[in-house]
Amino acid sequence: MWQGVIPAVTTKFTNDNGLDHAEMERCYALMMDAGCHGLIACGTLGEGNMLSHDERLEVLHLCKQATGDKPALLTISEPGTREACDLAKRAAGAGADGLMIVPSPLYHSGRDETIANLRAIAEAGDLPVMIYSNRVGYRVDVTPDMMEELADDPRFVAIKESSDDIRRTTEIFNRLGDRYDVLTGVDNLGFEAMTAGAVGWVAGLVVAFPRETVAIYDLIRKGRYAEALAIHRWFRPLLDLDVSTWLVQQIKLAEVIEIGSNDRVRMPRQPLRGEHRERVEKIVRLAIESRPVLPRN
Template sequence: EASTLTAEEKLAILKTAKEVAGGKPVLLTVAEDSTRAAEALARAAHAAGADGLMVLPAMRYVSDARETLNHYHRVADASPLPIMIYNNPVAYGVNITPAMYADLARETKFVAIKESSGDIRTLTDILNAVGRRFALFSGVDDLALESLMMGADGWVAGLVVAFPAETVAIYRLAQAGRWEEARALYRWFAPLLHLDVSMKLVQNLKLAQSLVGQGSEHVRAPRMPLAGEERERVEAIVRAGLATRPALPSL
C-alpha cells in the first residue's frame, strides 16, 4: 500500500520494522511519482537505518527505456544502500528488459531483481544476458516454484503473511532438490497463491492473514475491505486450504 502512504509514514514503518526485526535486514520500497521524490526517499531511508531499497520505476508516467535507466541510476546515486530492482510491467506499465539489466549491471549498488513480469521465460533471458550478476527473486506467488526451478535464488512472497511455514518449506525443498515434495505442497498451496495475482491482492492477503489470526483487514482508501461475493470467495479458498493443510516434510 505504499502509494497511499506519505513519506513520513513510510519512514515510521521502517523504524518500527527495524525495532522488531531482530537484526535481520529491512528494505524500504521506493515507488514514487517522480525521480526527485524517489531520490529524497532513498536518502531519508538511509538516514533512518534501512539496510537496502527495493526500487520501482516512477509511478503514473510510463517511462521509456532511457528514462527508466536514468531514474534508477539517479536513485542509486542518492544513497549508498544496496538496491533490489522491481520489475512489474503488468501492474506499472514499464518493462525492464534483459538488455536494460546489462546497463544496470555496471552500477554495483544494484544487487538483486524482483521479477514479476509473469513470464517464466524472462528468468532464462536475464541469466543469458547478465549471468549471475544479480540475485534473482520471483515476485509472483503462483510462479514461485517454477521460478526456483529455472534458477531464481529466492521468492518475495505474498501469502507468507498468512502461511509462513508452507512458504519457507517450498523454498527449502526446492533448494534441496526435493522437487516431488515441493510440487505436492505447491499444488495444495496454488489456490491460495492465486490470491496474490489480482488487482485486489492487498485486500485478499489481509483477509487471509486475518482469517488465520495473523493480522487485520484494515486497508487505506480508496481500497476497502472485501465484501459480498468477493469476500465469500476468498474466505472459501482460505478455509478450504486450512481444512486440507498438509503436514510439512522434515527439513
C-alpha cells in the first residue's frame, strides 16, 4: 500500500510560537515536487508531542493539501490509549489516509499491553496503520512475533522499522513474507534496508535534500546499486544528523542552510548554538559544496 520516500515532515513555527502555515505549505510542496510519495505529519521530527491535538490536525490538513492523491498520514503517539484512540478518530474524520502508531512513548508497555494498545487505536481510527517499531527511541520493541500476532487485522499494513538493527528487516520478511510493507525509519540505514528488501523510506534529511533522497530510492528500485551507493556515501554525514537526541534541531538547521527555512522549535527544545551549531553547519555546507550530479533518468 505504501512505498517510496515518505518524509516525516518538520512542523514550522512563527516567531510567537504558533503554526507557520505558509512556510509548511512551501516546504511540503518542495518535497512533493521532488518526487516524494507521501507525507507523515507530527512524528518525532515533527515535534508531535509538543503540539495539541487541534494543531496536529492542522498540520495533517497541510500535508493532505500538498500530497493530493498520494497518502498523508498522522502520527499517533500518546501516553494513554484513551487519548490515542480519540486522536485516531479525529484523524479519520479529518481525511487522513492512514495512521503511523507509536506504542506509548512514556509507559514502557509489556508485550500483551503493546498489542492491545495497537489494536485499540487501529479499531478506533479504522484506517490503514503503519506500526512504528523504535526500541531505541521509545524503548518498546514491536518484534516480528508481535507483528505476526497483529497480522490477523487487515488494518495493519506497514512497518516503520527503526530497531537500528539491519538484520531485523530480513527477519520480518523471513517470518511474514510480504504481509507488511516494510519501510526503513533510520536515515543512515536507508541504503542498507532498501537493498535488503524494504519498499520505502520514512526519511528525515529528505526535508532539506528531497531530490537526493528520492534519487537513492529510484536507483535502488531500478537495480542501479552502484549509482545509489555513490549518492549514499556522499549523503551519509548528513544522514547521521537524524540519529541523535538533537535530530529535530539538527535537521531544521539543515533546512535553514539548504532551503532557506527557519529552525524555530517548541520548548523545552532550543535551536542549536555555539560549537554544536558550528559543527552541524560545517557538515551541511561541506555536503552542499560536494553535492553529486544526480542522474536524469
